[in-house]
Amino acid sequence: MSRSPTEHRVPNADRLDEDGARITVDVDGQEITVFRYDGEYYAVLNFCVHQAGPLCEGRLTGRMTTDEDGWEWTYDDEEKHVVCPWHGWKFDITDGTNVSDSRYVVPTYDVEKRDGELYIVR
């Protein structure tokens, strides 16, 4: 039997007033961080699957890639990554996938905006 999704209002969501802002909230005993990035909202569990670090306290960044020869670097700010502050693992905040190894994934959640409020849906 599947459980129907539950909405959790994000308190003080007005603080997410600029890109890069974040709020971490307790949802049923789990910390979930809502990021604002490029005007969109993303919710990520504040838990690194490497060694349980506070993933969402890390910096937000785009992605650095190299060409085939490894000489020319490109910064792609279309991708949205959070860098774990403990050992530097990077995860895509849109789907929780580890940038280097897609076997590692942190939970992400939908965020809905309604009547000036934000809701995490899980």
Ligand code: FES
């Ligand atoms: S705990 Fe996050 S990279 Fe190690």
